[in-house]
Amino acid sequence: MGFVTPIIHFAQICRAMGIPVSPAEVLDAVGQMEWIDLSEEKQFKTVLKANFIKSHNDQDTFEELYGIFFHRLPGMMRGKRTPAARENLLNLLDAPADGSSGREDFQTLMDLLASDPLSYLDLLLKMQATELDLPEVDMSRFSADREATFFPASRNRMQARLRELLSKNFPSGDESLRFYLQEYLLEALPEGVQKGDGEYSHPDLPAYFRPGAARSGPANLGEVPFQHLTAEEAKAVHDIISRLAGKYKDRIIRRYSRSKKGTVDIRRTIRKSAQYEGVPMKLAWRRRLPQKPKIVALCDVSYSVWAAVPFMLNILYSLQDCFRQVKSFVFIARVAAVSDIFARHETMAAIDQVMDSYQLQYPRSAVYGDEKDKYPGDQDPEISDYGTALAQFLEKFSDVLDHRTTLIILGDGRCNFLAPRADLLGKIREKCRRVIWLNPEPEALWEDGDSEMSAYRPYLQELRPCGNLRELAAFVSDLFSILLYSDVQK
Amino acid sequence: MDFHSIEETLEKLKQNNYISSLEIATLVFLAGATGKPLLIEGPAGVGKTELAKTVARALGRELIRLQCYEGIDEAKAIYEWEYAKQLLYTQMLKEKIHDIIDAEDTLPTAVKKISAQENAFFSEHFIQPRPLLKAITSPDPVVLIIDEVDKSDPEFEAFLLELLSDYQISIPELGTIQAKHVPFVALTSNSSREMSDTLKRRCLYLYIDYPSPEREREIVSLKFPGIEERFLEKIVAVVTDIRNLDLKKKPCISETLDWTRSLLALQATEIPLDLIIRTLNVLCKHRSDLELVKNHLLAKEGLSNPHHDKITP
Numbered sequence: 167m168g169f170v171t172p173i174i175h176f177a178q179i180c181r182a183m184g185i186p187v188s189p190a191e192v193l194d195a196v197g198q199m200e201w202i203d204l205s206e207e208k209q210f211k212t213v214l215k216a217n218f219i220k221s222h223n224d225q226d227t228f229e230e231l232y233g234i235f236f237h238r239l240p241g242m243m244r245g246k247r248t249p250a251a252r253e254n255l256l257n258l259l260d261a262p263a264d265g266s267s268g269r270e271d272f273q274t275l276m277d278l279l280a281s282d283p284l285s286y287l288d289l290l291l292k293m294q295a296t297e298l299d300l301p302e303v304d305m306s307r308f309s310a311d312r313e314a315t316f317f318p319a320s321r322n323r324m325q326a327r328l329r330e331l332l333s334k335n336f337p338s339g340d341e342s343l344r345f346y347l348q349e350y351l352l353e354a355l356p357e358g359v360q361k362g363d364g365e366y367s368h369p370d371l372p373a374y375f376r377p378g379a380a381r382s383g384p385a386n387l388g389e390v391p392f393q394h395l396t397a398e399e400a401k402a403v404h405d406i407i408s409r410l411a412g413k414y415k416d417r418i419i420r421r422y423s424r425s426k427k428g429t430v431d432i433r434r435t436i437r438k439s440a441q442y443e444g445v446p447m448k449l450a451w452r453r454r455l456p457q458k459p460k461i462v463a464l465c466d467v468s469y470s471v472w473a474a475v476p477f478m479l480n481i482l483y484s485l486q487d488c489f490r491q492v493k494s495f496v497f498i499a500r501v502a503a504v505s506d507i508f509a510r511h512e513t514m515a516a517i518d519q520v521m522d523s524y525q526l527q528y529p530r531s532a533v534y535g536d537e538k539d540k541y542p543g544d545q546d547p548e549i550s551d552y553g554t555a556l557a558q559f560l561e562k563f564s565d566v567l568d569h570r571t572t573l574i575i576l577g578d579g580r581c582n583f584l585a586p587r588a589d590l591l592g593k594i595r596e597k598c599r600r601v602i603w604l605n606p607e608p609e610a611l612w613e614d615g616d617s618e619m620s621a622y623r624p625y626l627q628e629l630r631p632c633g634n635l636r637e638l639a640a641f642v643s644d645l646f647s648i649l650l651y652s653d654v655q656k
Numbered sequence: 657m658d659f660h661s662i663e664e665t666l667e668k669l670k671q672n673n674y675i676s677s678l679e680i681a682t683l684v685f686l687a688g689a690t691g692k693p694l695l696i697e698g699p700a701g702v703g704k705t706e707l708a709k710t711v712a713r714a715l716g717r718e719l720i721r722l723q724c725y726e727g728i729d730e731a732k733a734i735y736e737w738e739y740a741k742q743l744l745y746t747q748m749l750k751e752k753i754h755d756i757i758d759a760e761d762t763l764p765t766a767v768k769k770i771s772a773q774e775n776a777f778f779s780e781h782f783i784q785p786r787p788l789l790k791a792i793t794s795p796d797p798v799v800l801i802i803d804e805v806d807k808s809d810p811e812f813e814a815f816l817l818e819l820l821s822d823y824q825i826s827i828p829e830l831g832t833i834q835a836k837h838v839p840f841v842a843l844t845s846n847s848s849r850e851m852s853d854t855l856k857r858r859c860l861y862l863y864i865d866y867p868s869p870e871r872e873r874e875i876v877s878l879k880f881p882g883i884e885e886r887f888l889e890k891i892v893a894v895v896t897d898i899r900n901l902d903l904k905k906k907p908c909i910s911e912t913l914d915w916t917r918s919l920l921a922l923q924a925t926e927i928p929l930d931l932i933i934r935t936l937n938v939l940c941k942h943r944s945d946l947e948l949v950k951n952h953l954l955a956k957e958g959l960s961n962p963h964h965d966k967i968t969p
Contacts (some may be wrong), residue, residue: 188857201689202662202682212682220856222697222847222863233892412850416810440739510944515902551769 169204170196176235177218183231185224191217277401326565364598388636392606393473399494403635405478411484413588418488418646458490459649460570462598464559465579467496468550469523474606475634476517478576481642483513488646493566499551500564501558550580553587560590572649576604576632579612579619588625595625602648604632604641658715665714674703674710676876683862684711688766692821693841695805695856696865699910700846705803708862708907712799715840720794721801722787724808730815734825735789738782745777754840778829788819792835794959795924799840818859854905867909869896883916890927891916898939898949905937914938929953 173195177187195217202209211232219228285356300413385396395403434450441447463482465475479494486492493505508516567573573594579586595601603626605612605619612619627649631637659665665688666681676684685705687694696704712719722733746753756773757766785793791800811893819825823835843859845851847885867875872892877883891912899906907915915938924931933950 186853188853190857193692196688198686201686208678209682212679213686215679216683216860216862220695220859221851225863274840416850437737437739438745440737444743510904511902573663600859 167212169199172236173199173214174216176231178229179235180218180228183227185227187218191343256504280383310414326382329385388639389634391473391633392477392635395473400476403477407477407481407638408484408637411481414487414642414646415488418485458488459572459599460568461489461493462566462571462573463465463492463494464501464555464573464575465494466498466550466552466555466575467497468498470550470579470580471576471606472521474604474638475576475640476521477635478574478604478632479508479517479520480513481572481638483508483516485642490570494520495559495563497550497555497559499549499554501555501563503563549582550577551577551584552577552581553585553590556587556590556594560594564594564597567594571598573598573601574604576606577603578605578607578617579603579622580616581618586621588618588621591622591625599626600648601625602630604630606633607631608633659688667708668714669707670878672710673711673872673878675869675878676707676708678862680707680862683860685844687860688715688840691823691838692719693843693859694843694862695843695851695859696862696864697845699866699906699908701910702864703909704844704864705801708799708844711840711842715797715799717840718794718796718798719801720787720791720798720839720936721803723803724805724812726807726809728808728812730812733788734815734819735786735810735827736784737778738784742777742782745782771958775932780830780942782831783827788816788895789825790835791839791841792819792823792825793833794839795836797837797839799842802841802843804846805843806847806849806851810852813852817854817858866899866906867967869893870911872896872912876912879913880920882914883920884925887919887925887927888916891919894927894933895933895939898952901948901952903940903945903948904942905940905945914966 174192177192180187195213198213198217199210200212204210214232215225215228219225387399387406390399392403425596429452431450431452435446435448438448438450439446461482463479465471465478467475475496484496492508493503494508495503495505496500504516504520507519510516511519591601603619603622607617609631611617619629632640632641657858659668662678662682662685666676666678669676669681669684685696686692688711696707698704709719724733751846753770753773757769760766760769782834783789787800801923805813805816820841823838824832826832869892872895873888876888876891893909895912895915915935918935918938919927922931932953935945936949940949
């Protein structure tokens with residue numbers, strides 16, 4: 167049973183990387199080990215994978231972690247520990263299961279691991295992480311989401327913590343357990359760390375684990391304005407968005423199924439009537455799905471706003487199953503329909519194409535806000551003209567609007583001192599169910615300079631800031647309440 | 657009959673015309689040995705359902721299939737009371753009921769007498785078993801496949817939990833029915849919806865991806881024995897190449913097999929470009945995909961060099 171501890175440790179590390187591995191799954195994996203040939207590593211790995219990884223998205227992370235844990239991290243593998251430590255552990259684990267003292271020690275070890283989320287091995291990986299700059303994604307803003315807290319902490323703090331952990335008294339007061347831990351740690355720690363050598367970096371670790379360009383500024387992705395995201399952060403934000411979308415989708419679908427009753431369900435009514443001698447005392451109703459809303463998105467893609475557009479489009483199209491239809495248009499001064507591109511390609515590829523085309527000469531990397539292409543305003547042949555864009559939208563595309571359609575406009579409302587023509591927005595408003603405006607600028611700037619938000623405001627049912635991930639998530643979270651339950655103010 | 661080792665599983669699946677990887681065989685073996693359900697995910701057409709069917713064939717067990725869809729409920733999946741039969745019996749047995757309560761003077765005693773007979777009407781006799789109940793009450797071990805479980809509503813998952821963890825079903829009027837034999841359960845999903853963690857926790861997870869060219873060649877040659885080696889290689893090369901494009905629906909194994917069948921039916925020995933284009937409808941199921949593949953093939957002319965044009969966001 168020498169494999170139990172590594173499996174428990176590995177589960178801990180999986181959890182630290184945000185893969186939810188429950189104790190039951192660890193037990194299952196351990197239980198299944200007796201069925202396979204442990205000398206065949208492939209089988210061992212398959213069992214771990216089938217029990218720990220329950221989502222395709224996590225499979226790559228698993229491969230990575232598995233490689234590091236069982237192959238690259240020295241001392242992690244069975245048989246590489248000192249004989250004394252191994253024997254100690256084996257004695258512990260092989261103790262009879264009838265509640266004698268050895269069993270209790272094992273239990274204590276389990277408890278220790280389970281109750282202390284920053285247990286020693288977790289710590290160990292983090293020590294590696296200090297040098298390796300793992301992605302620091304703080305999702306604590308999104309309460310229900312699982313958290314991937316992997317902050318690289320300073321080496322000194324880590325060492326202090328490690329000392330503290332080692333001097334801590336274990337509940338059982340068993341010195342041998344501590345001895346084992348110490349032993350194990352010393353074994354498992356890379357040599358550089360043991361010597362206190364600050365320059366340590368493991369040669370075998372994959373490239374992206376190595377130190378990358380550190381970004382100065384706020385650490386919380388939810389708060390970083392879209393236009394200030396680096397390429398990598400933007401990717402992380404897109405990842406978070408797709409996860410959020412999955413969550414909202416579930417919630418929305420549940421809401422649909424719980425909603426109002428429709429026509430009488432004859433079959434179920436008759437079945438129920440059997441309780442009353444065939445008299446249909448109680449009627450059964452067929453559930454009626456409320457009509458799914460249609461969404462039309464109209465996005466300003468001039469240089470002042472474009473950074474926010476990919477994120478908005480990503481979340482709308484990720485949720486498109488929940489809508490009857492999503493159509494999208496982009497404009498600077500002229501409006502172009504881009505729904506076709508989304509129909510033909512996957513969402514992210516389509517967003518790339520949209521940003522590439524429509525007279526935007528931005529390179530593809532601009533989608534992620536690559537530093538050097540951040541202000542392509544000089545190449546911009548057009549300046550945004552909301553008045554003209556609204557007129558054109560009304561003239562050419564107003565047939566996409568009907569009484570079920572919600573128009574979502576993404577823009578800063580900066581008309582470059584051209585006529586805002588808010589009356590046109592009023593006309594558009596009459597053709598559709600409601601108009602929602604998302605403004606990527608902070609609220610304080612809305613009335614400033616050439617911003618015409620005050621002119622447009624009377625026609626809007628919702629006006630919201632949408633400059634960072636937190637604001638976007640808050641909007642989407644409320645979106646379906648707005649769509650399904652709020653009434654038209656005519 | 658059961659699998660006894662991973663090697664045997666691999667071999668038996670192959671005998672039943674299913675080429676599996678070692679990973680698949682390991683999990684099938686484990687699912688059988690430990691009695692855990694197997695949750696199979698992957699793109700459409702990579703052989704998820706086929707795997708379960710093959711397991712049934714290999715084990716010589718009956719296959720019970722539950723096709724999930726939006727709005728499926730317990731009456732469709734687990735059991736239903738046969739109300740009509742119950743009514744009919746009540747009518748037919750009216751005389752008998754009279755006999756029973758005839759001797760009683762007061763209502764309470766009559767009710768007591770009748771309630772003693774209640775079991776007659778809420779018995780297994782009046783239950784219409786649906787696939788799930790059938791699977792666990794079957795006198796012989798079976799293979800149960802819960803197909804496209806992601807299409808069902810989140811509430812339906814809750815019904816499955818009791819079955820999947822304890823292999824029992826609770827019927828309020830009858831009590832809990834324990835499985836006579838633990839069935840081999842496979843759930844398939846296209847991941848159109850993320851399954852709940854509680855359901856996933858109870859399952860072994862298997863993701864089947866598009867096959868590697870080697871495995872695909874093996875599969876095609878298994879299904880079309882005697883196919884010419886060079887011809888086979890070319891077929892797989894073309895499909896692999898098309899699969900690398902950014903398509904709405906990528907061709908999967910079943911489409912490769914269909915295409916091979918079409919080519920054989922056309923008695924082709926070579927696959928020139930115009931033949932590919934003429935038969936492309938077998939591989940691509942979207943108009944936009946057809947266009948894209950056509951343009952790609954025409955642009956490439958030859959079929960040898962791999963394609964790197966895919967847009968990766």
